[in-house]
Amino acid sequence: MFLLIFFRGVHKKDQKMINDTKLDSSFRDPSGYLYLKDGLIHRQVNKIYKNHYDHLINSGLYKTLVDTNLLIPHEEISINSGELNNAYKILKPEQISFISYPYEWCFSQLKSAALTTLEIQKKALDFGMSLKDCSTYNIQFRKGKPILIDTLSFEKYKEGKPWVAYRQFCQHFLAPLALMSYRDIRLNQLLRIYIDGIPLDLTSSLLPFSTRFRFSLLSHIHLHANGQKHFANKTVNTSKYKFSRFSFLSLINSLESAVRKLRWDANDTEWSDYYNDTNYSSDAFQQKKQIVFDFLNNSNPKNVWDIGANDGTFSRIASNKGLQTFSFDIDPAAVEKNYLDCTKRGETNILPMLMDITNPSPNIGWSNTERMSILERGPAHTVLALALIHHLAISNNLPLEKIASFFNKICIGLLIIEFIPKSDSQVQRLLSTREDIFPNYTQKLFENELEIYFKIQKTVKVNNSDRILYLMKSRNTNL
Amino acid sequence: MKRFMHTRMMFTIFGMSIFMFPRTVYAYLDPGTGSYILQIILAAFVGAAFTIKIYWTKIKNVFANLFSRSSQERPKNDK
Numbered sequence: 262m263f264l265l266i267f268f269r270g271v272h273k274k275d276q277k278m279i280n281d282t283k284l285d286s287s288f289r290d291p292s293g294y295l296y297l298k299d300g301l302i303h304r305q306v307n308k309i310y311k312n313h314y315d316h317l318i319n320s321g322l323y324k325t326l327v328d329t330n331l332l333i334p335h336e337e338i339s340i341n342s343g344e345l346n347n348a349y350k351i352l353k354p355e356q357i358s359f360i361s362y363p364y365e366w367c368f369s370q371l372k373s374a375a376l377t378t379l380e381i382q383k384k385a386l387d388f389g390m391s392l393k394d395c396s397t398y399n400i401q402f403r404k405g406k407p408i409l410i411d412t413l414s415f416e417k418y419k420e421g422k423p424w425v426a427y428r429q430f431c432q433h434f435l436a437p438l439a440l441m442s443y444r445d446i447r448l449n450q451l452l453r454i455y456i457d458g459i460p461l462d463l464t465s466s467l468l469p470f471s472t473r474f475r476f477s478l479l480s481h482i483h484l485h486a487n488g489q490k491h492f493a494n495k496t497v498n499t500s501k502y503k504f505s506r507f508s509f510l511s512l513i514n515s516l517e518s519a520v521r522k523l524r525w526d527a528n529d530t531e532w533s534d535y536y537n538d539t540n541y542s543s544d545a546f547q548q549k550k551q552i553v554f555d556f557l558n559n560s561n562p563k564n565v566w567d568i569g570a571n572d573g574t575f576s577r578i579a580s581n582k583g584l585q586t587f588s589f590d591i592d593p594a595a596v597e598k599n600y601l602d603c604t605k606r607g608e609t610n611i612l613p614m615l616m617d618i619t620n621p622s623p624n625i626g627w628s629n630t631e632r633m634s635i636l637e638r639g640p641a642h643t644v645l646a647l648a649l650i651h652h653l654a655i656s657n658n659l660p661l662e663k664i665a666s667f668f669n670k671i672c673i674g675l676l677i678i679e680f681i682p683k684s685d686s687q688v689q690r691l692l693s694t695r696e697d698i699f700p701n702y703t704q705k706l707f708e709n710e711l712e713i714y715f716k717i718q719k720t721v722k723v724n725n726s727d728r729i730l731y732l733m734k735s736r737n738t739n740l
Numbered sequence: 741m742k743r744f745m746h747t748r749m750m751f752t753i754f755g756m757s758i759f760m761f762p763r764t765v766y767a768y769l770d771p772g773t774g775s776y777i778l779q780i781i782l783a784a785f786v787g788a789a790f791t792i793k794i795y796w797t798k799i800k801n802v803f804a805n806l807f808s809r810s811s812q813e814r815p816k817n818d819k
Contacts, residue, residue, distance in 0.1 A: 423779035428772060476789075480782055488774035497773050508783035511790035515782075 288627075290394075292413040304335070304412065306350040313390075313416050314350060322388035322415070331381050333357070333403070333410045355403075357410060358564075358585050362632055363397040363433070364453040365614040365622060367596040368441050368525040369604075370407075371449065374400040375434035377407040379517045382424075386510065391418040395426035397433040397452070398632075404609035423504040424512060428489075431481050432458025435519060439478055442523040443468055446593045449615075456626050461486035477519030527594035527601075545723050549730065552721050553645070554578050556677050556732040563642035566671065568618055569649035573599035573611060579645070580611035587641070589616040618649075619657050635671075642674035647730075651681045654702050655691045661701060661710040669714035669735070676715055676733040680707050684727050704729065 284295045292310035296303055306314050317323050326332035335354040363371055374397060382392050392414050399411040424430075433452075436459040440448035444467055451459045465486040472478040553575055557565075565579040565586045572595050576588035588611055590596050599613035616622065621635040646668065653659045668676055681688055682704055683697075708717065715733035722729050 423776055427779055428775035431775075476785070480778075480785065484782075485775065485778050488778040490774070492773040492777055495773065497777060499773070499776050502777070502780045504780055504783060507790075508779075508787050511786040512779060512782065514790045514793065515786040 290413060301356060302354060303338070304352040304354060305348050306352060306413065307347050308349045309347075310413060311349045314413070316388075316390060316417050317412070317415050320388040320390070322385060322390055323412075325384060325388070326381060326409070329384075330403075330406060331377060331384070331409060332412065333401075333408055335412060352412060354410065354412065357401050357403055359587055359612060360633065360638060361402060361612060361614055362452075362622065363437070364450055365616060366449070367593055367600050367613065367615055368438070368446060368449075368527075369597055369600050370402070370613075371397070371434065371438055371441075372520060372523065373604075374407040375430075375438060375520045376517065377409070378430065378434065379513055379520070381409055382513055383510075385415055386418060386506070386513075389418050390415045391424065391509075392416075392426050395430040395433060397458070402612050405603050405607070405611070418506075420506050421503045423502075424509060427512070428461075428485075429458060430516060431461060431485055432464075434458075435481055435516065436461060436464040438520060438523045439472065439482060440464060440467055442525050443472055443478075446525060449593075453622070453625065456631065461489060475522075477515060477522065481516065481519055525597070527597040542725060545725050545728075549647075549723050549728075550575065550578060552723070552730050553647070553677060556675075556719065556730070557582060557584075557643070560643070560675050560732070562675060565643045565645060566639070566641035567645040567647075568616075568671075569646065569652070570599065570613070571595045573602065573613055575645055575647055576611055576613075577608075579643070580608060583610065584643075586611045588613045589618065591615070591617045619653065619659070639671045640673045641671055644668060644672040644676050644678075646676065646678040648679055648681060648687075648728075650678065650707070651685075651688045651691060651702075655688065655699055658698075661707055662713075665710040665714055668711070669737075673735055674738050676711075676731070676735070678711070678731050678733060680704055680729045680731065682727045682729075 284297065288294070291307060292313070293304055293306045296305065323332065327334045333354045335352040338351050338353050340348050340351050363374070366374070377400060378392070378395055382395075385391055393416040394411075394414055396411075399409055399414055400407045401410050402408070432455075437449045437452055440451070440459065448459075448467070451463075455463075461482055465483045468478065468482065473483055557579055562579065562584055565576070565584050567573070567576040567579070567586060567588045570576045570588035570590045571592070572590075573588045576586045576599075580586040588596075588599055590599070590613070593615060596613045596615045599611075602608075603611055603613065616635065622632070624630060624634045624637065625632045650661075650664060653664050654661060668678070683689070683692070683699075683702060711717070711731075711733060714737075715735055717731055717733050719732040720729060
């Protein structure tokens with residue numbers, strides 16, 4: 262049912278241990294499960310799911326969804342007899358390069374994922390099928406667009422029954438979007454606490470009273486929450502109630518219209534205007550871009566993590582070279598702008614993500630293994646850390662040795678890092694309202710700490726500023 | 741048929757009243773039942789909205805076709 266652990270095996274040290282073994286993923290769904298073989302994700306379809314799977318393929322739904330980039334394509338591979346019990350088919354899906362989670366998405370990413378899910382549901386109904394679950398974790402971003410990765414999410418539609426995944430859709434998509442839109446953009450972080458979506462009673466109590474005057478939110482959130490409470494301890498014979506196909510389509514239409522109407526304007530946050538608030542000239546800014554371009558050009562990066570990417574200006578230097586680039590920032594407005602730029606330009610190899618690097622996504626869920634921490638999804642080959650260190654060291658009191666050790670964990674290849682000394686006016690701004698308790702924040706000590714893990718290959722000073730850019734190579738790398 | 745409509749209306753009104761004035765229940769035993777019943781009750785409302793939307797789209801299309809046809813025909817007339 263849920264695609265819970267997907268790429269754990271990419272982590273080389275774990276790979277051998279769990280190779281060819283069933284992952285902790287999809288343990289809630291009897292239809293099948295995921296396992297790793299030769300470092301690649303495979304999916305077993307159990308015999309119990311045979312009829313549904315055959316209908317998915319034979320009805321033409323699979324082809325339609327794959328042709329419209331709504332469902333991950335797969336190939337069927339031969340079953341190794343005796344090795345896999347209960348197997349009807351073995352699928353080798355196209356591999357997703359990076360798994361991201363809804364608490365790492367901006368508003369428009371979650372909204373796109375919601376609309377994609379409803380689009381899939383509408384197409385499924387055309388072919389006599391329906392989604393049996395609606396987890397956000399079944400949606401991933403591939404080539405810049407949301408796509409369903411759980412091939413076993415479909416079941417044959419039986420007219421007369423309501424939508425079994427209605428509650429889940431409301432909790433996983435509608436509730437966080439409504440909270441982000443009407444209350445506070447940061448409330449998507451509740452998804453990190455509530456792994457099966459934000460409870461509707463909590464959503465109802467957090468939303469402003471005025472949302473009760475919007476029919477879609479009144480019905481799908483407030484009345485829904487009250488209904489759950491009312492019937493929580495009651496036994497109801499649901500078989501006597503019929504829900505026509507037209508009602509089903511009307512419900513999907515109502516949810517789609519509810520999602521479409523939800524909006525968030527990414528203005529007026531701490532960072533949204535950052536690049537107009539810098540203390541260096543446009544010439545220096547252009548030079549900085551050229552330095553990063555040259556650093557990337559003279560090396561051979563496999564993929565790039567841009568930490569503190571803001572709106573992705575520097576990430577695009579990497580992604581425009583065709584590199585898979587993951588663009589992290591703490592500010593929801595910056596990530597929103599980055600994502601909207603991606604969709605506007607049709608960019609396929611950059612994924613903006615929301616991340617507070619001082620408190621990055623942890624391992625969560627059952628047994629702390631359902632969702633991977635950011636470290637587990639790494640390490641990256643190349644890391645960009647531009648205009649970041651002063652925020653970590655001064656705003657967050659992180660010692661340079663801890664910062665260096667962290668970069669060693671997430672970077673196995675190249676580190677392109679900027680040091681901004683105390684003399685810089687931006688650092689002075691950070692120090693203006695606090696005591697300077699950072700005697701170790703010097704260029705020399707910064708270099709010493711980083712050199713424990715990295716070799717400095719190039720150092721370039723940005724013109725007309727005190728800023729210095731470094732190209733460093735991990736001491737552990739053979740790449 | 742009339743009786744059926746009447747029963748359905750009564751069910752809807754009764755159902756909505758339950759959802760509008762809930763009692764406080766602290767234990768979550770089965771949130772699925774509420775979601776199930778709510779869909780049955782909402783069916784009439786979302787169905788009506790969907791019907792209006794379908795007809796409204798049809799009306800808009802008729803006018804759109806009418807205007808696009810007349811604008812396509814104009815050059816012919818000019819000849």
